Structure formats: structure tokens, C-alpha cells
Amino acid sequence: MKPTRRLALSSILGATLAFAAVPASAQSPAAASTFRLVPTSELKVLDPTWTTAVVTRNHGYMIYDTLFGTDAKGKIQPQMVESFTTSSDGKTWTFKLRPSLAFHDGKPVTAEDVLASLARWAKRDPMGQRMYAAMAKAEAVSSNSFRFIFNEPYGAVLESLGKPSSLVPFIMPKRMADTPADQQVSEHVGSGPYTFKADEFRPGERTVYLKNEKYVPRAEAPSGTTGGKVVKVARVEWVVLKDAQTQVNALVNGEVDLLEAVPFEHYNALKANNRITVAEAAGGQYLLRFNHLVPPFNDVRVRQAAMLSMNQEALLKTQVGIPALYKTCLSVYPCGSPLASNKTPGLSEKPQFSKAKELLKAAGYKGQPVVLLHATDNSSLAKLPPLVAQLLRQGGFVVDLKSMDWGSVVARRAKKEPADQGGWNAFVTYWGAEDALSPLNYAPLSANGEAGWFGWASDERLEQLRASFAQATTDAERKKLGEDIQFRAYEIGAFAPLGELMRPMAYRKGAISGVLAGSTNVYWNVSKP
The missing domain is CATH 3.10.105.10 (Dipeptide-binding Protein; Domain 3)
Structure with a gap:
């Protein structure tokens, strides 16, 4: 008989797995360890503003940060933004960036970087296109604050800036964001919790990320794409394994720690394996x-x-x-x-x-x-x-x-x-x-x-x-x-x-903890014993 189970909103928006989230201030330093996972597909496009591919979005979350995010309950929360206000007529929105934001090259994140990033994103993203069409002006107020002035009150500002998927409004340096929207960026510098190891990138084989030692996470517990993005491993490797049986064997044998997508034909076997956790996330x-x-x-x-x-x-x-x-x-x-x-x-x-x-x-x-x-x-x-x-x-x-x-x-x-x-x-x-x-x-x-x-x-x-x-x-x-x-x-x-x-995703019990399961794959908070 056909199941009538509904896709509950909590499943749609994601939920933290059994591992309790601890506030960023209580976390211990990352161990010198490597977390290996098999992504849903091979990473070929590195520009997250250029394609809606899930694997590119996940890459974006590794190295870039966002002004807002969506928590596990579907609520928009500040991320790079420290505070914001709206005018009494609802037409002017002013945002202030939180302190200590810096790109991987050491340069501070400024309002000019933000405005350039959003302008490029809005040329490709449907929500961005609609928001900018309703806008009279987007301008810097100071080096760390900016504002939007709309022709009429616009109700989807936070929903647009905090969207968790598709073309996420990631923030990149202005020099990168000035790249025409129909061309891919040639650099991969963000201000997020990981840095991209370009010299070890092997398309079709692996992608490597290192902990961004200078990243300052928020104090809140992680939730969805928001909260404290605390990195607890020194290195993350995305290992490309195109054959389903090879993926499963690698997980069971401990060669990788997690499969982003369980091959459906192996679902029942992995579900029955007491060394594997299968999460229908x-x-x-x-x-x-x-x-x-x-x-x-x-x-x-x-x-x-x-x-x-x-x-x-x-x-x-x-x-x-x-x-x-x-x-x-x-x-x-x-x-x-x-x-x-x-x-x-x-x-x-x-x-x-x-x-x-x-x-x-x-x-x-x-x-x-x-x-x-x-x-x-x-x-x-x-x-x-x-x-x-x-x-x-x-x-x-x-x-x-x-x-x-x-x-x-x-x-x-x-x-x-x-x-x-x-x-x-x-x-x-x-x-x-x-x-x-x-x-x-x-x-x-x-x-x-x-x-x-x-x-x-x-x-x-x-x-x-x-x-x-x-x-x-x-x-x-x-x-x-x-x-x-x-x-x-x-x-x-x-x-x-x-x-x-x-x-469903799957990972080895006891090999990793702190996985934040949800429809958006993020890999901060993960640790290895």
C-alpha cells in the first residue's frame, strides 16, 4: 500500500542528529585529524553563484560565509550580520557587520565586498533579481555597514539573504564579485570556516579543505546554516567514488567516514549494519x-x-x-x-x-x-x-x-x-x-x-x-x-x-560525531575521536 507519510517541515528544513550541540565558547580546539566523505557527485564548478548544483552549494558553505542563514526550524538568523534595523515606513533596511570578519587572504570584509557580492548574485538568482528590481538603491553607510532603500516596503528581504540553498548569497571579495555574472570566478577566497586547498584539487578524485584558523565563529550553537561554525578537524577530504558498491565498501571498511547520499539499492543493508548510522535527513x-x-x-x-x-x-x-x-x-x-x-x-x-x-x-x-x-x-x-x-x-x-x-x-x-x-x-x-x-x-x-x-x-x-x-x-x-x-x-x-x-545519508558510528543532518550539507561541528 502506498505510504501516506508526509514530508514534515522538520525533515524538510533539517534537524541536528543525536549528538548534542555545544556553544562555540565551550568547544575544544580541533584535533589534527582528517574527515573523509563521499559527496553526492563530482565537484567541477567551483563558483557557487554560477550554478545551482548541490555539490557546488556545499563547496560554497565550506569556504564562504553568508549575511544570514536558516536554522533547523526554518527561521532566518543573522550570521555575518551583527545587527539590522528597518525604517518606520518599511522601505529602508540598514545592516551592520559583526567584527573580526576577514577573508582567507587576511583582508577585512567590508560593506563594499558585500554589496558587490550581492549585486553579482542578484543577476543570477530569481529571489535576488526580484529583490533588486524592487530596490531604489543599495549603498555603503560605512566600512562595516550598508543599507537597502526600496521603492515600496518589501517583505522578503531576510528570506532572500538567508536562503539556505540553490544560489546562496555567499560573500566574496569585491575583486572576485566584480567578475561578470555569466563568467566563473578564477579565485576561490572566502571568509568561511574552511579554506580551499587549490593545489590539492583533483577533479574526479578529491577536493581538500583546511581549517581556517583565523575564523571567528558566532557564540550560538550550530543550527541549520546558522550559529557557531566551529571547525573541529584539521582537514576535510571529499573523495569521489562513482560506483555505488565502492562507496558502500569504503564506508563499511572505514576508508571514508560519511556518504552524503546512500545508494538506494544498499539502503536496507546499511540500515541493518549496527556499525552504521543511516539518517533520513x-x-x-x-x-x-x-x-x-x-x-x-x-x-x-x-x-x-x-x-x-x-x-x-x-x-x-x-x-x-x-x-x-x-x-x-x-x-x-x-x-x-x-x-x-x-x-x-x-x-x-x-x-x-x-x-x-x-x-x-x-x-x-x-x-x-x-x-x-x-x-x-x-x-x-x-x-x-x-x-x-x-x-x-x-x-x-x-x-x-x-x-x-x-x-x-x-x-x-x-x-x-x-x-x-x-x-x-x-x-x-x-x-x-x-x-x-x-x-x-x-x-x-x-x-x-x-x-x-x-x-x-x-x-x-x-x-x-x-x-x-x-x-x-x-x-x-x-x-x-x-x-x-x-x-x-x-x-x-x-x-x-x-x-x-x-x-538518506550514512556515517560510521564512533568514527565521527556532531553531524548536522539536514537538507543542506554543512560540515562544521563534526569531530573525530
């Missing part, structure tokens, strides 16, 4: 994203035909296979969350191949191959694209399945050339549920064309609805607008929802 959603710029998915009827060809139950059973870890869900927002809606124009959990073929005929589809990207090394995704290809074929499509590693998918999906010139038509991806809670933050709902997320959907009505959501002041208004946004997103075929899952 992260909730999220699968989706099939279309390239709206190039044929054939530049026609809404073709996108709708692909959506009608999907079969969530079959896809989830194939990829996840463990009923306790997945469920079908047609909402663009996590089922069970405040904005979840069952208003889906024409969509159902079962495929509608005849209707899909009718739409393709009406669109004049001539059988041109659809290039579908297939990440073979990402155990949380690898089984989905072949079945998606099969379902598309049943719906009347010709499909060219291109197999590659996830890092190559991340690089290729940024290309806007036609599919037969090195571009793409569709790819399968995963989004953490914390991203999908709000239509302002959920990049697949952006519809501002080439300034938006990969796939570059363009729809003025959808953008108007999202703008209204940003100005809404009541839960009832947001609920109604959230439903309208979902309905419109499905009308234009923004993407096809493929269902929900939980992504």
Missing part, C-alpha cells in the same frame, strides 16, 4: 526540465506532451525502490507544506500517451531527436533518465539519451546552443524541499527568459504572479497566489514533476 523532489529556447521544447504543446508522458509511480519505484522513501506528488511545492496544491491542469499520476501524441501532431513535431542528458555517476538520479526516455518514446518522441557524469551535465545545461550543436533539450534533476517551499526561491518557477534558470522559461503572467506573491502580506493571499503560480507553471510547461523522495 533530506527531503526533495525530482523534475524533468525542458529547454524552452530551442526546438522542439520551444513549443508549449511539445512540453505538455512530455509532461503527459510521465509516470511518477514507475519512475520512483525504479529510482528509489523503497516505498518508505518516496511518494507521488503533483504539487510544485512539497506535499504537506503550506502552499501544496492539487490544482494541476490536465496532469495526473498516470501517463496519457494518446493525448501526448495528439499534442505532438498538432505542434507539427517531425520526429527530431530530443537530447536528454543522463548523469550516470549520481546514484540519486542515474536510473531516472533511461526510463524517462522510454516514457517519452511511448508518448511519440524520438529520444537521444546522452550519458555523462553529473559534472558534465551541470556544465552542458548552461549551453544555449541547439541540441545538435552541443546543447540539450531536457535533463532530470533533484531539488531539496527547502527550495520548493516558496515560489520566490524555487528557480524552476522562474519565467524571466535568459536571465532565469537553465531552461530559460519566459512568461510574463507567471512573473507577475510571483511579483504579487513577494508583496503579499497574509497567508491567505500567499496560498491563493501560490496555487495560481502552480497552475500557470503547468499551463506553460515549465517542467514535469516526477515525485518526492527522502535522501
Whole structure:
């Protein structure tokens, strides 16, 4: 029988595991030890403002810091900011940075660094774009304070600056932040709890971070992406192991300490191993994203035909296979969350191949191959694209399945050339549920064309609805607008929802402690006996 377990908000936003968090002031110095983990995928893109890839976001949290963060209960908390005020009319926000903030090169963090970082981030992030569009001015007040002046009161300031995932507004030196938003930064200098060991970076093999000895953590206990980022190990190594069995063997044999994502086929065995802790920490959603710029998915009827060809139950059973870890869900927002809606124009959990073929005929589809990207090394995704290809074929499509590693998918999906010139038509991806809670933050709902997320959907009505959501002041208004946004997103075929899952992580009992489990992977507070 299909499980009805809801993705509880506490699971969505993360929770600290059994190890008690101790305030930063009570921690002992880090031992000279190395913490080894297997990331969800290979790190290829090092610029966290350039891509929404989870592994790049996690890299960002290692070396950069943020003005605000989101705690384990979903509340926005100050991080680099010491204090802030708002004017009586709600239009002016003034922020003061906390003392002792410094980049890895020894230079102090200034308001100019912050403003440059945010300006670059806002060119790529949907929430940043919307916030800056509502802003009259962003300016420095002093070397360690700055302010935003809005044309009208804007209610999503903290929600934007403290967002935990997707394109996180990480702060970097101005010289780096001045890099055009469509180019990647060439340096990797932050002010966060770890430093990046560039000379030991081996793409496809390992990434190395060292403790930032000069980092001054906050005094609060760690929670989510906030609180005291206390580093208790001298070195962290991300070890790339692309084969699922090799990953599990490395964990069981003590060669690595943690797997960010348990291969689903090994879930039951690891769960039964009394030397391993399996934590069902992260909730999220699968989706099939279309390239709206190039044929054939530049026609809404073709996108709708692909959506009608999907079969969530079959896809989830194939990829996840463990009923306790997945469920079908047609909402663009996590089922069970405040904005979840069952208003889906024409969509159902079962495929509608005849209707899909009718739409393709009406669109004049001539059988041109659809290039579908297939990440073979990402155990949380690898089984989905072949079945998606099969379902598309049943719906009347010709499909060219291109197999590659996830890092190559991340690089290729940024290309806007036609599919037969090195571009793409569709790819399968995963989004953490914390991203999908709000239509302002959920990049697949952006519809501002080439300034938006990969796939570059363009729809003025959808953008108007999202703008209204940003100005809404009541839960009832947001609920109604959230439903309208979902309905419109499905009308234009923004993407096809493929269902929900939980992504368990695993680590060796007694080998490490202090793991902060949640949908955002952070590695401060971890210690080794």
C-alpha cells in the first residue's frame, strides 16, 4: 500500500542528529585529524553563484560565509550580520557587520565586498533579481555597514539573504564579485570556516579543505546554516567514488567516514549494519526540465506532451525502490507544506500517451531527436533518465539519451546552443524541499527568459504572479497566489514533476560525531575521536 507519510517541515528544513550541540565558547580546539566523505557527485564548478548544483552549494558553505542563514526550524538568523534595523515606513533596511570578519587572504570584509557580492548574485538568482528590481538603491553607510532603500516596503528581504540553498548569497571579495555574472570566478577566497586547498584539487578524485584558523565563529550553537561554525578537524577530504558498491565498501571498511547520499539499492543493508548510522535527513523532489529556447521544447504543446508522458509511480519505484522513501506528488511545492496544491491542469499520476501524441501532431513535431542528458555517476538520479526516455518514446518522441557524469551535465545545461550543436533539450534533476517551499526561491518557477534558470522559461503572467506573491502580506493571499503560480507553471510547461523522495545519508558510528543532518550539507561541528 502506498505510504501516506508526509514530508514534515522538520525533515524538510533539517534537524541536528543525536549528538548534542555545544556553544562555540565551550568547544575544544580541533584535533589534527582528517574527515573523509563521499559527496553526492563530482565537484567541477567551483563558483557557487554560477550554478545551482548541490555539490557546488556545499563547496560554497565550506569556504564562504553568508549575511544570514536558516536554522533547523526554518527561521532566518543573522550570521555575518551583527545587527539590522528597518525604517518606520518599511522601505529602508540598514545592516551592520559583526567584527573580526576577514577573508582567507587576511583582508577585512567590508560593506563594499558585500554589496558587490550581492549585486553579482542578484543577476543570477530569481529571489535576488526580484529583490533588486524592487530596490531604489543599495549603498555603503560605512566600512562595516550598508543599507537597502526600496521603492515600496518589501517583505522578503531576510528570506532572500538567508536562503539556505540553490544560489546562496555567499560573500566574496569585491575583486572576485566584480567578475561578470555569466563568467566563473578564477579565485576561490572566502571568509568561511574552511579554506580551499587549490593545489590539492583533483577533479574526479578529491577536493581538500583546511581549517581556517583565523575564523571567528558566532557564540550560538550550530543550527541549520546558522550559529557557531566551529571547525573541529584539521582537514576535510571529499573523495569521489562513482560506483555505488565502492562507496558502500569504503564506508563499511572505514576508508571514508560519511556518504552524503546512500545508494538506494544498499539502503536496507546499511540500515541493518549496527556499525552504521543511516539518517533520513533530506527531503526533495525530482523534475524533468525542458529547454524552452530551442526546438522542439520551444513549443508549449511539445512540453505538455512530455509532461503527459510521465509516470511518477514507475519512475520512483525504479529510482528509489523503497516505498518508505518516496511518494507521488503533483504539487510544485512539497506535499504537506503550506502552499501544496492539487490544482494541476490536465496532469495526473498516470501517463496519457494518446493525448501526448495528439499534442505532438498538432505542434507539427517531425520526429527530431530530443537530447536528454543522463548523469550516470549520481546514484540519486542515474536510473531516472533511461526510463524517462522510454516514457517519452511511448508518448511519440524520438529520444537521444546522452550519458555523462553529473559534472558534465551541470556544465552542458548552461549551453544555449541547439541540441545538435552541443546543447540539450531536457535533463532530470533533484531539488531539496527547502527550495520548493516558496515560489520566490524555487528557480524552476522562474519565467524571466535568459536571465532565469537553465531552461530559460519566459512568461510574463507567471512573473507577475510571483511579483504579487513577494508583496503579499497574509497567508491567505500567499496560498491563493501560490496555487495560481502552480497552475500557470503547468499551463506553460515549465517542467514535469516526477515525485518526492527522502535522501538518506550514512556515517560510521564512533568514527565521527556532531553531524548536522539536514537538507543542506554543512560540515562544521563534526569531530573525530
